[in-house]
Amino acid sequence: HSSVERIIIPDSCILLDYVLEKFRAVVQGLVVYEENMLENMKKTRGLVFSQELLLALLTKGLLREEAYRLVQRNSMKSWQERLDFKTLVEKDAAIMQLLSHDEIEGIFDLSIYQAQVDYIFKRCGLD
CATH class of the missing domain: 1.20.5 (Single alpha-helices involved in coiled-coils or other helix-helix interfaces)
Incomplete structure (x- = not known):
């Protein structure tokens, strides 16, 4: 061949x-418009953190289907009723039995997505 x-x-x-x-x-x-990016993220009412919430529930031992159901229930309500996702999660008894308030705060902390920025820039030769 x-x-x-x-x-x-x-x-x-x-x-x-x-x-x-x-x-x-x-x-x-x-061209990056940082202010616009942050504004667009705010428009999601916290839904950008749904994956992080799902992963946190999985680490607590929940089956993927159950964790997905909990996240989906709250994310759909947030989207359809234009409510804050984090507030809905904090009011969800099933989720709050598994995650502490501090864990919820950590899940909804934007800095977790920026933790490796310096490392990535360095690897790209942009340090």
């Missing part, structure tokens, strides 16, 4: 070079 490899390997490398060049151009021209 070396005849196929003689075509595929160079073509793959050329394609990779093209994709990386396009990506570089996108990243170089990227």
Whole structure:
């Protein structure tokens, strides 16, 4: 099959070079509006933290289906009724039996998503 490899390997490398060049151009021209990003996150009323809540419930030993049901129940109510997700979670007795107030605060802390930023920048040569 070396005849196929003689075509595929160079073509793959050329394609990779093209994709990386396009990506570089996108990243170089990227403009970040931090205030807009934070405003957009606030518009979700905390729903961006639903995955972190699901993971916390799983670490407490809940089966995935049950944890998903608890998160979905609150997230759907938050979305449909335009209510704050964290407030709904704090009022949910089933969740509060498993998670402490401090754990809930940690789940809804935006800084957990920024914890590795310096490391990522360093790996990209942007330190």
